[in-house]
Each structure stands twice: as C-alpha cells, then as structure tokens.
Amino acid sequence: MSSPSPTSRIAGTRRSHEISIADIARVAGVSHTTVSRALRDSPLISQETRKRIQQLALEMGYTPNAIAQSLQTRRTSTIGLAVTSIADPFLSEVVRGVEEIARSAGLSVFLSATHNDPEQEIAVIETFHRRRVDGILVASSRITGEYKQRLDQIRVPTVLINSQAESQYELLHSVAVDDLLGARLAVEHLLALGHRAIGYVGTSSRPRSCRQRLEGYQAALASAGLAPREEWVTIMAAEEASPQEDVLCGRRALLSQLSAGVTAIFCQNDMMAIGILMACHRRGIAVPHELSVVGFDDIEMASCIIPPLTTVRQPRIELGRLAMQVLLDLLHEQEGRNHVLAPMLVVRESTAPPPAL
Amino acid sequence: MSSPSPTSRIAGTRRSHEISIADIARVAGVSHTTVSRALRDSPLISQETRKRIQQLALEMGYTPNAIAQSLQTRRTSTIGLAVTSIADPFLSEVVRGVEEIARSAGLSVFLSATHNDPEQEIAVIETFHRRRVDGILVASSRITGEYKQRLDQIRVPTVLINSQAESQYELLHSVAVDDLLGARLAVEHLLALGHRAIGYVGTSSRPRSCRQRLEGYQAALASAGLAPREEWVTIMAAEEASPQEDVLCGRRALLSQLSAGVTAIFCQNDMMAIGILMACHRRGIAVPHELSVVGFDDIEMASCIIPPLTTVRQPRIELGRLAMQVLLDLLHEQEGRNHVLAPMLVVRESTAPPPAL
DNA sequence: CCGCTGCTTGCACACGTGTGCATTAGCAGT
DNA sequence: ACTGCTAATGCACACGTGTGCAAGCAGCGG
Missing domain, CATH: 3.40.50.2300 (Response regulator)
Structure with a gap:
C-alpha cells in the first residue's frame, strides 16, 4: 500500500542553496548590478558581457526569484x-x-x-x-x-x-x-410551441440570477397576455450553491409543479433541470411528450443527457x-x-x- | 452595453501607499523591530505595548506584506x-x-x-x-x-x-x-451477469491508465477462462485529453465494437461511456437490454445521465x-x-x- | 593638451519584514 | 555601592532584485 520515500540526493549538490545573481556575479567577476542588467537585456551592458553572463546563468541553472522581483517592482x-x-x-x-x-x-x-x-x-x-x-x-x-x-x-x-x-x-x-434576456428567450420558445401553463423553478442560493430570470419569465408571459400565477413559481430554499444541491432542488420541485398543472418548466439552471428530468424518469413521465423542460447555462452535461436538454447558453x-x-x-x-x-x-x-x- | 469606470476615489486617501510596519512604528514612537515582534505576539515585547501596537495596526488598516515575509523567511x-x-x-x-x-x-x-x-x-x-x-x-x-x-x-x-x-x-x-483492480471489478461484474463477449474502449491520450485498465480487463477475462480477442479492443488515437475529445472517441468507437459482436463494453472513463451511450441512442440500441456499458471514474454526471451509468468510482x-x-x-x-x-x-x-x- | 561625448560598469540605496546581538533600565542580593 | 540578573527595546544586517547617479575609459574635435 505504501513505500518509503527517497530522501538522499546526489551528494555534492547543496540542497539548500538556490543560486542568485550575486553568485553569477562572483563567478563572472562583475557586480550583481551588471548581472541584473545583462539578464534583462539592458542596452547599458555591452553585447559581449551580456552574452557571456546569459550563458553563465544558463550553465549555473539560475532561476530568477520572483519574490525578490516583486518586492522591488511592487508588482x-x-x-x-x-x-x-x-x-x-x-x-x-x-x-x-x-x-x-x-x-x-x-x-x-x-x-x-x-x-x-x-x-x-x-x-x-x-x-x-x-x-x-x-x-x-x-x-x-x-x-x-x-x-x-x-x-x-x-x-x-x-x-x-x-x-x-x-x-x-x-x-x-x-x-x-443578461439573465433577463435569456429567460425571455427560453419562455418565448415554450410559448411558441403552444404552452400556456409554464412553471419556473429557482433557488435562493443565487438570489440575483433567480430574481432576474424570474422577471424575464414574467415579462415573457405578460407579452403573451398571460396572467402570472403564484403556484407556477417554485423557489427552493438552499444555502450551498453546489451542483449536488441544485439537482436535489430540481427533484424536489417537480411535485409542486405538477400539482400546479403546468405543461412546461423553465429552470434557473441546467443542474436543476437535470433534477427535474431524473424525477420524471422515476415517475414514468415522458419528456418532452408529457412535459417540456428548459434549463439555463448549457453546461457540457446538457448535451450528453438523454433527452438532450433545451437550454439557454451562457458563453462561459x-x-x-x-x-x-x-x-x-x-x-x-x-x-x-x-x-x-x-x-x-x-x-x-x-x-x-x-x-x- | 457598457458604462465608464469609476476612477476617482475618496480624496485624502493616498491610493498608492500601502502602510507598512515602519509607518506603524513612526506613529507609535517605537522601532519597526518592536512592531514586527508585537504583531507576531513575541514574548519579548511587554503585554502593554503589544496590545497598543496591535490596536494601532488595526486602526491604520495594516495588511502584512506576504511578499516581504516570504523573501525573509524563504517560505x-x-x-x-x-x-x-x-x-x-x-x-x-x-x-x-x-x-x-x-x-x-x-x-x-x-x-x-x-x-x-x-x-x-x-x-x-x-x-x-x-x-x-x-x-x-x-x-x-x-x-x-x-x-x-x-x-x-x-x-x-x-x-x-x-x-x-x-x-x-x-x-x-x-x-x-489502482487502475488494474478497478478494471477487474468492472469486467468481473459483466462476467457475473453472463457476458462472454466483452469489449474494451480506451484512448491513447492517457497511455498509462489505458494500459493498466486494459491489463485488468485481460486479467479478468483470463481468470474466467476466456481467450482475449484483438477485435474486442479499440484504442482511439487522441492527443488532447479533454472531456469533449473523450466523448467523441466513445461515439466513434461504437461501430467497431458492434461489428466485433460484443454484448458489453468496458470504457476507460465515464466520458467515453457517455459517448457510447449517445451513439447507441442515435442508432436506437437499447442500453442495457441490448448492450451493457461500464465506465470508469464515477464523475457527477454518471448518476445524472439516463440510464444512470454503472461505473468504477475513483475517490476523486x-x-x-x-x-x-x-x-x-x-x-x-x-x-x-x-x-x-x-x-x-x-x-x-x-x-x-x-x-x- | 583640454573638454566634451558616449559607452560601460559599479556604488549605494530601496522594497518590507525577521532576527542575532548589544544596549538600557530596573531590581534584588550581598 | 557593586554585581548579577531579567525584561524590554533598538541597531544593524539579511533576504534577492532593480535603478539613479557617479565614475571610469576611450575617442574625438578644437
């Protein structure tokens, strides 16, 4: 199950000492200033010494210390x-x-x-x-x-x-x-298919996108002359904002949506839509023939799932x-x-x- | 579509100057050494000055400079x-x-x-x-x-x-x-279900896991007294090692597997198994009734897909x-x-x- | 020969923090 | 009063790199 680690190194190489421009300077017989400039290709240094020092740095295995550079340059x-x-x-x-x-x-x-x-x-x-x-x-x-x-x-x-x-x-x-626009696109698509009872499922863990997508949903309904109904909207309480949590929200939301009598559901994101799909699969509800489902995000998974999910693509x-x-x-x-x-x-x-x- | 940025800040606060322990020292009338020690709760500093300086640091909005600390401590x-x-x-x-x-x-x-x-x-x-x-x-x-x-x-x-x-x-x-063990578990499961013609689909983009899982597959077949057949094994050429690429490999591998006459396929990973499932869906092949599919990894998606994927869980x-x-x-x-x-x-x-x- | 210019190099300091050593003050013991 | 000890503080340097300024050198025109 386990094997001991290699601890000994090649003898002669001092483990602790990273070489610095000062070391190079000592070997080259110049000041550390010259080395610093040579490595940065400063025109202040003659072509000849520049080449020589760069070559030396390579041979000595020099790696610039970004920490020291940062302290100096403040970047x-x-x-x-x-x-x-x-x-x-x-x-x-x-x-x-x-x-x-x-x-x-x-x-x-x-x-x-x-x-x-x-x-x-x-x-x-x-x-x-x-x-x-x-x-x-x-x-x-x-x-x-x-x-x-x-x-x-x-x-x-x-x-x-x-x-x-x-x-x-x-x-x-x-x-x-643009969450509002995305939601309108999704709901208008459902309206164009002939749906008149359309639900919305969201989660409180991402309040702003939930609210904005709800607004887009409502706007689309209003444009079609449909009165919004409270029972069509399900907002699940959640804190965690993880994919697992989202799937769970979707699964749990299906019941109240069904009892509200909707023929299509627009979900705040794809994971929740997948939760809905899974719950449908368990209950033997055929998607899309008995119920239409639309997600949001177009994550990789959306096209892999069966049936492939209609969704709103965010350019992630x-x-x-x-x-x-x-x-x-x-x-x-x-x-x-x-x-x-x-x-x-x-x-x-x-x-x-x-x-x- | 766009709005200009806020550039002006509250006047009087000098944007450029992050305050340092030297600044605190100046205000407190002590040396920077004392401040450094006080902030690190050194017992060398009296309780009284320690509290005073820590309070002062808080008021002045001091944030230690990790870069300078790193340079000094070499960590x-x-x-x-x-x-x-x-x-x-x-x-x-x-x-x-x-x-x-x-x-x-x-x-x-x-x-x-x-x-x-x-x-x-x-x-x-x-x-x-x-x-x-x-x-x-x-x-x-x-x-x-x-x-x-x-x-x-x-x-x-x-x-x-x-x-x-x-x-x-x-x-x-x-x-x-342990890839070898995982592959054996998967193939033994298929053998226990009664399969005798079992395929393996892998990709060259992850050579070691491909080889080891292939070995586990072969070992399981051998234990069951089955002779390995070359046409049961499909190794797709790929360089990229991305999820999209893997799905594509799976989709493309189905044909040669079918013509080899297998009743079950063990895939190098879940994304490839999903590719197989998608290809089956297109061709109207029912999984698992006509063909069994096993993946490897147990990524999140594996349990969300329909049908939920039998797979080997890596404790990721x-x-x-x-x-x-x-x-x-x-x-x-x-x-x-x-x-x-x-x-x-x-x-x-x-x-x-x-x-x- | 002098002064000027241009090229090359080095000195000394800065960045912000940590630490060995010296220094000072206070206090007790003899 | 002197010594010895402890507690609290500061000096000076180190970490590795970048840069303003001065200095040195060579060449060149006057």
Whole structure:
C-alpha cells in the first residue's frame, strides 16, 4: 500500500542553496548590478558581457526569484480568482477562460473557493491582498453592503463575474450575462410551441440570477397576455450553491409543479433541470411528450443527457476570458468597461408542443 | 452595453501607499523591530505595548506584506497545482480536494493547465519554481525521461496524482488509484451477469491508465477462462485529453465494437461511456437490454445521465486531499509515503444480462 | 593638451519584514 | 555601592532584485 520515500540526493549538490545573481556575479567577476542588467537585456551592458553572463546563468541553472522581483517592482504578476465552488461545471469553464488569458499575459492565478459564504469570501480576498495580487476576480460574489466597508480598505482592481449581490456597487467592475434576456428567450420558445401553463423553478442560493430570470419569465408571459400565477413559481430554499444541491432542488420541485398543472418548466439552471428530468424518469413521465423542460447555462452535461436538454447558453469561457481581459485593461491603467453578454437559446430534445387535451 | 469606470476615489486617501510596519512604528514612537515582534505576539515585547501596537495596526488598516515575509523567511506558503484540463469534471474534484486541505493549512494554490503537453507541463513547473512555491502537485503528469533532467534542477517537494508517465521515477512521490483492480471489478461484474463477449474502449491520450485498465480487463477475462480477442479492443488515437475529445472517441468507437459482436463494453472513463451511450441512442440500441456499458471514474454526471451509468468510482476528492496531505508531510520534513487507493464498483442501470440468443 | 561625448560598469540605496546581538533600565542580593 | 540578573527595546544586517547617479575609459574635435 505504501513505500518509503527517497530522501538522499546526489551528494555534492547543496540542497539548500538556490543560486542568485550575486553568485553569477562572483563567478563572472562583475557586480550583481551588471548581472541584473545583462539578464534583462539592458542596452547599458555591452553585447559581449551580456552574452557571456546569459550563458553563465544558463550553465549555473539560475532561476530568477520572483519574490525578490516583486518586492522591488511592487508588482507580483499574480491575480486572485475566487469562486463559490470549484467543482461546479459552470464555474470550471469560467476558470478555464480566466487561466487561459492570464497565462498568455504572463500572470499566475491563485484559485480559492468561497462556498457561497460572504464571510469566507472576505477572508479569501484578504488573503489575496496579503499576497499583494495585482488584481482580483470574483465569480458569483455575495458581497453586500455590510461587507463593503471592509473591502474599501483594499485598493486592488477587481472585476465581478455574474455578481449575485442585489445592489451593485459602483466601485467595482463587472462582467455578466443578461439573465433577463435569456429567460425571455427560453419562455418565448415554450410559448411558441403552444404552452400556456409554464412553471419556473429557482433557488435562493443565487438570489440575483433567480430574481432576474424570474422577471424575464414574467415579462415573457405578460407579452403573451398571460396572467402570472403564484403556484407556477417554485423557489427552493438552499444555502450551498453546489451542483449536488441544485439537482436535489430540481427533484424536489417537480411535485409542486405538477400539482400546479403546468405543461412546461423553465429552470434557473441546467443542474436543476437535470433534477427535474431524473424525477420524471422515476415517475414514468415522458419528456418532452408529457412535459417540456428548459434549463439555463448549457453546461457540457446538457448535451450528453438523454433527452438532450433545451437550454439557454451562457458563453462561459467567453465570460472568463472577458473578465480577465477587463482586468488586464485595468492593470494597464486603461479605463475598464462593464460588459453584459447576450445569451443564446439552444433547442434540443427536451421541449415539444404540449400534449393534446 | 457598457458604462465608464469609476476612477476617482475618496480624496485624502493616498491610493498608492500601502502602510507598512515602519509607518506603524513612526506613529507609535517605537522601532519597526518592536512592531514586527508585537504583531507576531513575541514574548519579548511587554503585554502593554503589544496590545497598543496591535490596536494601532488595526486602526491604520495594516495588511502584512506576504511578499516581504516570504523573501525573509524563504517560505511562500504557496503550492503549485498543474492539471491537464481545468474543465475536466474528474480533475475539478481533485482540485477541490487539494484546495480544501491546502487552505486549512494556510497555503494558497496556484492553478495552471498543461493541456496534456509535456512541453507546457515543464513550462508551468518552471513558473512555479520562479515563484518559489513550497511544493508542487501534478495531476496526470506526462513527464518522461527526456524531461527528467530539466526537472532535476528544481529541488521542490513534488507529488504526482495518477501519473500517466510509463516509467515512474523514484525522485518523486505519488498518489494514485489502482487502475488494474478497478478494471477487474468492472469486467468481473459483466462476467457475473453472463457476458462472454466483452469489449474494451480506451484512448491513447492517457497511455498509462489505458494500459493498466486494459491489463485488468485481460486479467479478468483470463481468470474466467476466456481467450482475449484483438477485435474486442479499440484504442482511439487522441492527443488532447479533454472531456469533449473523450466523448467523441466513445461515439466513434461504437461501430467497431458492434461489428466485433460484443454484448458489453468496458470504457476507460465515464466520458467515453457517455459517448457510447449517445451513439447507441442515435442508432436506437437499447442500453442495457441490448448492450451493457461500464465506465470508469464515477464523475457527477454518471448518476445524472439516463440510464444512470454503472461505473468504477475513483475517490476523486480523497485523491486530491491525500495528495495534498502527503505534500504537507513532506513540507514538515516528514517522510512522504506513496499511496495507492482502491476504487469501488458502483452498479447502476447501464448493465444487465446479455440479450437471450 | 583640454573638454566634451558616449559607452560601460559599479556604488549605494530601496522594497518590507525577521532576527542575532548589544544596549538600557530596573531590581534584588550581598 | 557593586554585581548579577531579567525584561524590554533598538541597531544593524539579511533576504534577492532593480535603478539613479557617479565614475571610469576611450575617442574625438578644437
């Protein structure tokens, strides 16, 4: 089950000592200043010595100490990324987009999870500040007014991704998807299929997107001249904001939706829609012939599931890329812009006209 | 679509100046040494001044500079985590386990993607080294002999997670799941259901796990007295090691498996099994009644799909936690141990006895 | 020969924090 | 009063790198 570790190293190489520009300087018979300049290709140093020192650095296995550089230059080339849940398939893609752009700009990424808890979110951000990151990205931020003060201390360029805080503050920048538009697209699709009794299932763990998608849902109904009914709307209480929790919410929400007599359900996200699908499977309800289901996000899984899920695509990787790009602009002293991305309806096989009466 | 950024700050607060212990010392009328000691609760400082300075630090909004601390103490309290793909649902959980343990130990995590490319893997590790991380974790490492030399320079405690390199080197520590055992469990399950013609579908993008699972598959067949047949084994060529790529491999592999006349298929991982399921759905093949399918990993999606997938569960979060724990042991100068975790069969609804002849 | 210019190099300091050693003050014992 | 001891504090240096300024050297025109 286990084997002992290798502890001894090649003798003669002193384990502890990382070589520095001072070491190179000693060997080359110059000052550490010259080495520093030579390695940065400074025109102040003659071509000849430059080459010689660079060659020497290579031979001696020199690796610049980014810590010392950071202390001197007051830039760490590092950003912090806070997400509610690392294993969430939606956020995974956002993280991927962020890392992609960050790396191509020479920045490293600190990743930390907040578990949808404002207290932990603050703690994570304070850790980022201690480490003197150049910028901060927060996905699905729960920061509210009471925490705002504690953050005012920290003067670090920050961009929010799909912020869940009800009141945006103007100090921060943001990138988000247009929830209201997305919800309208989904519900209009159901209306066009002929549905007249359409339910909405959301969760309290992401209050802002829940509210905005509900508003879009209501707006679409209103445009079609349908009166909203309270029993068509199910908001599940939840704190955790994890994929497992979302599936569970979906499964539990099916009953009250069925008793409300809807022929189609629009869900706040794909995981909840999958919960609905699973509950339907258990109860022998055929989707889409007896009930239509629409999700939100278009996570990878949505196209793999049977039946493939009709949903609203959030440009997830783009969201991450764009947020990072905005942060880069801020770091280059340019004026950052807030962006709202348009989502897109993806029709698959979980929606159909309502069953004939 | 966009709005201008807030640029002006509250007047009077100098944006640029982060306050340091020297600033506190000036205000308190003591030396920076005393402040440093007071903040670290050194017994050298009197109770009285200690309290006074800590209070002052709080009022002045002091945040310790981790960069300067790192330079002095030669420890960054930082680790690097390299993964092939950030959006991979398997790795997401591993990352989550790692971050969980790291954070509770006061360490921050650098995350970077290698895209299954040894060249990029080296580059990522070199970046980690420049930043002087205290330790490194690599998931699904592709490091082979030719790169080994370049890594010997870097003397940083390193733990590999499910290494894909064919030849382990003894310099590094590792944590892995027992692929051979997992494959045997899966195939023995199919044999017990009565299957005699069982296929294996793998991908060349993860050579080691592919080979080991193939060996487990062959061992199980041999134990049952069945001769292995070449046409039962399909290895898809792939480089990328992304979830999308895996699904595609599965979809493409179905045809050759069907023409080989198998009644059950064991897949190298869940995403490939999902590809098989999707291809079956298109062609109207009923799973599990006409064909049984078994996956590997037990990712979240496996239980959400219809039919729920029979698969071999890798303890993913445990894998991440354990790897981080081993790294912590190494950092505390304890002797690290290599671990092999046992996987577990999870029977769901994608397997059944073979169709009657 | 002098002064000027351009090229190359080094000195000395800065970044913010931690720590070995010396210093001072206070106090008790003889 | 002198010695010895403890508690509290500060000095000075270290960590590894970047940079303003001065200095040295060579060449060149006057």
